[in-house]
Ligand SMILES: Nc1nc2c(ncn2[C@@H]2O[C@H](COP(=O)(O)OP(=O)(O)O)[C@@H](O)[C@H]2O)c(=O)[nH]1
């Protein structure tokens with residue numbers, strides 16, 4: 001019998017195409033947070049899927065966008081581009097709605113690489129007319145020499161086995177890089193902070209999600225109970241009351257939903273306390289970015 005396969009696969013695409021949803025589905029665990037808002041994912045993170053014959057290490061990336069208007073955006077673009085180094089295969093994501101201008105930047109980036117690129121056409125569940133799929137596949141074939149083109153629906157899991165098969169072909173025969181029970185490179189504190197941030201991305205409009213960062217001040221197991229304290233950082237004093245809401249309702253909702261998600265992934269009862277603090281213009285301040293975990297390697 002040949003050695004099992006193992007390799008790295010970067011998932012790339014414009015914001016909001018479903019990269020994090022896809023990673024979670026492929027791995028079968030909720031590792032990466034998702035929302036209907038662009039730029040939910042701020043870090044590079046791994047989702048590790050270990051099977052009998054292979055270990056696939058997926059790399060989720062912040063969405064690539066052409067506009068580099070603030071330091072945070074520039075940082076996220078750098079993280080995404082750096083995630084192509086040393087990988088065995090790239091999955092470029094677009095949606096069944098068709099190619100849009102914002103897809104061109106990631107396309108240019110991947111077509112410059114020597115690495116095989118699989119195009120996954122996501123959200124086919126939203127397609128009203130399935131007859132449009134074939135022309136879209138044909139059009140896509142003209143964009144570059146894709147190793148394969150696979151229509152999928154990450155949210156519902158349609159065709160993900162086909163996508164996995166296509167990926168496996170490009171992975172080298174080598175022993176696993178990670179222990180079989182490891183599902184990510186991130187620790188529990190990171191996941192906890194992200195689950196709070198996810199609720200802020202899902203629950204608030206306009207600038208609030210982009211003005212927030214979350215840090216974990218305490219993460220302690222006390223006899224099967226997880227005691228977690230987190231600080232939500234905002235940029236302006238005026239953003240605090242918006243997050244808190246009338247009678248604290250909105251913050252309470254964020255806390256409850258994040259806590260339930262934590263209980264699922266940590267398989268433990270969670271007690272969560274949230275604090276809100278102001279750190280002016282943290283997204284434009286390099287030191288603040290670093291202390292909140294937004295570094296170049298991440
Ligand atoms: N209908 C549908 N929605 C999807 C699918 N995949 C992702 N989404 C939604 O698209 C939005 C963006 O997903 P996310 O994974 O955060 O995108 P990312 O920015 O590329 O990581 C979320 O609201 C997802 O629920 C899919 O296959 N079908």
Ligand SMILES: [Mg+2]
Nearest residue numbers: 019020040041
């Ligand atoms: Mg994402």
